Amino acid sequence: MSNFEPKLVCFSCKFGWGYLGSEEKLASQIKNWIPVVCSGKIDTTHIVDAFKQGADGVLVLGCPEGDCHFQDGNFETKKRIYLLQKVLASYGIEPERLKVELSLDAEGKIIPELVKNMSDTIKKMGPIKALVAS
Amino acid sequence: MWQTVSSGGAHVEEAVKQLLPPCQIKCPINEDIQRTNVLISLLPDDEKSAKQGIIQIGDYLYDKNPFFNVCGYICGLCELECNYKTKGEAIRRRLLKRFLSDYYTDYLNQKKELDVVKDKEKVAVIGGGPGGLMCAYALSKKGYKPTIFEASDRLGGALWLIPEYRFPKDVLKTTVNNLVRIAGIDVKYNAKVGEGDLTIKKLKDEGYKAIFYTGGTPYPRPLTFEGKMVEGQDLSGILYGLTFLDDVSKGKVDPNYFKGKKVIVIGGGNVAFDVARSVRRFGGDVTAVALECEDKTSKDGIPADEEEIVGATEEGIKIIHSRGVRQIMREGDKFKGINSPRCTSVFDEKGFNPQFDCSDCVDLAGDILIITIGQATDRAFLDKGGLLDEKGRLTVDPITLQSLKDGSVFIGGDVRKIGFMLDAMKEGVEATESIHRQLRGLDMTEGRTREYEKLDMPLRSSYKPAVEVVWASPEKRMNFQIFEKGLTLKEAIEEAKRCVTCGPCVSCKACVSLGLQTSLGIAEVDEEKCSGCGMCVYVCNYDSARLVGKEGKIVSETDMFRCKSCGMCVAACPSNARSLVDDATDEKIAAVYASLS
Numbered sequence: 175m176s177n178f179e180p181k182l183v184c185f186s187c188k189f190g191w192g193y194l195g196s197e198e199k200l201a202s203q204i205k206n207w208i209p210v211v212c213s214g215k216i217d218t219t220h221i222v223d224a225f226k227q228g229a230d231g232v233l234v235l236g237c238p239e240g241d242c243h244f245q246d247g248n249f250e251t252k253k254r255i256y257l258l259q260k261v262l263a264s265y266g267i268e269p270e271r272l273k274v275e276l277s278l279d280a281e282g283k284i285i286p287e288l289v290k291n292m293s294d295t296i297k298k299m300g301p302i303k304a305l306v307a308s
Numbered sequence: 309m310w311q312t313v314s315s316g317g318a319h320v321e322e323a324v325k326q327l328l329p330p331c332q333i334k335c336p337i338n339e340d341i342q343r344t345n346v347l348i349s350l351l352p353d354d355e356k357s358a359k360q361g362i363i364q365i366g367d368y369l370y371d372k373n374p375f376f377n378v379c380g381y382i383c384g385l386c387e388l389e390c391n392y393k394t395k396g397e398a399i400r401r402r403l404l405k406r407f408l409s410d411y412y413t414d415y416l417n418q419k420k421e422l423d424v425v426k427d428k429e430k431v432a433v434i435g436g437g438p439g440g441l442m443c444a445y446a447l448s449k450k451g452y453k454p455t456i457f458e459a460s461d462r463l464g465g466a467l468w469l470i471p472e473y474r475f476p477k478d479v480l481k482t483t484v485n486n487l488v489r490i491a492g493i494d495v496k497y498n499a500k501v502g503e504g505d506l507t508i509k510k511l512k513d514e515g516y517k518a519i520f521y522t523g524g525t526p527y528p529r530p531l532t533f534e535g536k537m538v539e540g541q542d543l544s545g546i547l548y549g550l551t552f553l554d555d556v557s558k559g560k561v562d563p564n565y566f567k568g569k570k571v572i573v574i575g576g577g578n579v580a581f582d583v584a585r586s587v588r589r590f591g592g593d594v595t596a597v598a599l600e601c602e603d604k605t606s607k608d609g610i611p612a613d614e615e616e617i618v619g620a621t622e623e624g625i626k627i628i629h630s631r632g633v634r635q636i637m638r639e640g641d642k643f644k645g646i647n648s649p650r651c652t653s654v655f656d657e658k659g660f661n662p663q664f665d666c667s668d669c670v671d672l673a674g675d676i677l678i679i680t681i682g683q684a685t686d687r688a689f690l691d692k693g694g695l696l697d698e699k700g701r702l703t704v705d706p707i708t709l710q711s712l713k714d715g716s717v718f719i720g721g722d723v724r725k726i727g728f729m730l731d732a733m734k735e736g737v738e739a740t741e742s743i744h745r746q747l748r749g750l751d752m753t754e755g756r757t758r759e760y761e762k763l764d765m766p767l768r769s770s771y772k773p774a775v776e777v778v779w780a781s782p783e784k785r786m787n788f789q790i791f792e793k794g795l796t797l798k799e800a801i802e803e804a805k806r807c808v809t810c811g812p813c814v815s816c817k818a819c820v821s822l823g824l825q826t827s828l829g830i831a832e833v834d835e836e837k838c839s840g841c842g843m844c845v846y847v848c849n850y851d852s853a854r855l856v857g858k859e860g861k862i863v864s865e866t867d868m869f870r871c872k873s874c875g876m877c878v879a880a881c882p883s884n885a886r887s888l889v890d891d892a893t894d895e896k897i898a899a900v901y902a903s904l905s
Contacts, residue, residue, distance in 0.1 A: 181904050188824045194310065194352050206900050210893055211825055215875030220897055228904040241805055243346070243819075244874035245768045245849040254879075280352065 180230035180296040184289050187213040190237035192282025203286045214247020218258050231296045234274040248276050310361040318821040327869045329811030330762040331386035336734035342811045346818035348804035358797050366412035374445050374487050377413050380406030381475040391765035391810050397774035399807045407800040413479050416486040428452040429517040434501045437465020438729045439522035439721030442736030448491035459500040465524055469553040471586050472788040502689035518743040522721035525683030533634050540636035545643035549583040549680025566592035575680035576600045581616040583680045584625050589786055595626045599651045599662055602629045608654040622782045645673040685723045708742040708752050763810045767849040775803040812869045829873035829888045831866045837885035838863040844877035853877045
């Protein structure tokens with residue numbers, strides 16, 4: 175168990191996270207990082223697929239509340255993730271494995287830290303219970 | 309480094325019929341407001357790195373509007389039409405531009421000259437106000453050799469008349485001097501065309517192939533009552549507002565002249581308020597008398613801007629509404645007061661035609677009278693130059709601005725129709741286009757009338773209040789220092805973020821410019837898969853996803869002009885019928901997921 179290294183997928187909105195930083199440099203620091211143009215673009219199936227493909231956790235970073243460039247993408251995502259956490263829980267998957275953070279980090283400096291913190295939490299939980307493809 | 313791109317895929321396109329945000333339609337030169345708002349909102353939050361970004365935004369704006377920094381003090385027309393007004397206050401675009409100006413104006417001193425070869429014809433521009441300067445700038449960009457003939461010893465025209473407490477003269481000087489340098493404009497000062505041997509004919513003889521006349525309205529309009537000149541306007545103690553403001557700008561006013569005097573200012577426009585507030589700063593006890601009533605929504609409402617009225621009132625200026633001047637009262641050859649009847653109506657169907665009730669007259673005593681009821685053109689020049697028709701009217705083609713009396717003369721700006729700075733500048737641009745077409749033998753009118761349709765406010769779950777406008781208190785602002793506080797970098801970023809980007813992506817492309825997107829996508833619909841459930845319609849904030857009946861089936865479709873390719877409809881579609889064209893997100897996700905196992 176102590177050798178377990180959680181695999182985390184991190185989605186982040188380009189309008190709120192890392193738009194001033196170098197995408198290349200950040201990508202070298204953040205494993206499995208997927209910058210998207212709006213967090214509202216992240217579909218529930220994208221998240222479920224991540225778990226199916228072997229991710230132990232999914233972190234979604236959106237813009238601060240009220241700040242979405244596309245009006246309400248972050249709001250939609252927050253709603254969607256809240257509901258999805260309930261659904262995942264009903265399959266025995268801990269809601270903590272899916273997290274949304276609405277904030278602003280123009281340089282993207284704290285993304286590696288957020289990923290690490292979540293990884294640490296998941297490390298304690300252990301690997302995800304396999305999701306059986308429907 | 310903060311880097312924007314304006315070419316290739318990030319270039320903003322123009323179309324004959326174009327959807328635009330309402331602010332950009334209101335702006336006479338259709339400035340790329342949305343794009344630059346978004347760029348400001350994404351600036352770094354430390355001053356040093358932000359400065360580079362501000363210069364890039366400024367350079368972009370400068371290309372179309374070399375007076376954008378001036379707008380930051382005196383324009384703000386765009387704010388009148390901002391969609392946000394339906395949910396709160398307009399985006400404070402003027403202050404955002406003032407913010408850019410705070411950094412950019414100094415930078416103008418080191419901005420590089422235009423990189424153009426001026427191998428085209430010589431063009432004479434008569435008048436060095438915003439319209440003339442803009443025309444000379446636009447001509448220079450096209451490779452023409454413009455010469456401005458300016459009657460006075462300084463460029464800037466009526467911009468000089470705006471009091472310093474609203475618009476610092478240093479900003480004007482820096483802007484104008486650098487514009488002349490950057491565009492390589494030849495300027496002849498104290499060159500009043502129409503006087504002596506400097507005539508339109510002489511200009512033509514000297515090889516100027518076209519002439520743009522933008523002489524403005526250099527003369528004050530005198531007081532009349534029921535069609536007749538009010539007598540006594542030459543008395544001692546009577547001034548015209550225009551002359552007064554010109555003297556103020558040249559530092560020719562004795563600051564003690566007004567101290568403790570009772571000053572009556574006639575007029576209800578912004579210029580009259582500039583006069584009243586300047587006199588107040590010289591220590592005068594000011595009463596403003598306007599024909600118009602207090603209710604700005606009425607057809608006879610006072611035309612001055614609300615903030616002028618509020619500011620003046622705070623400063624202790626008394627405003628008397630709905631009164632005119634029937635008679636000037638004198639004591640020897642000195643002004644003593646006015647006899648002022650009630651004005652019952654200002655405008656009728658024919659236009660300005662004031663009606664008075666002379667049974668309701670009051671006498672207002674004063675030491676000084678300043679008449680600021682409008683300006684007049686240089687009719688003598690127009691007449692002598694053969695530019696008036698037999699009825700004495702200026703006849704100009706409204707699209708090409710070509711004089712109908714002399715085909716090589718183009719006329720625009722206040723001389724044609726009194727307007728805002730940007731209106732005159734727009735005419736400078738139009739005149740350039742006409743001159744270019746005429747000299748290159750192109751069709752004069754083809755494709756020149758553009759139609760714009762405004763887009764509505766997108767839907768949102770929350771709205772934010774505007775940044776507060778901070779004025780120095782009335783006690784502290786009784787001088788000619790600018791009294792409105794500019795925005796800090798943090799405030800500017802926050803205010804720019806409020807912009808809900810109503811306009812279509814093709815007229816913005818801020819995200820492409822900053823590299824957040826590689827191209828603009830669009831959501832497409834697989835009609836086979838679409839069940840017509842309408843989830844996409846519900847989730848789309850831009851009224852882009854809609855349901856339509858097609859071959860007996862209800863399906864959704866995308867209005868490509870309104871679609872922002874945010875992907876919200878794609879995520880919401882339960883039938884997997886929607887997808888984004890030219891979008892690599894799914895591939896990126898697949899690649900990351902493949903590396904998981």
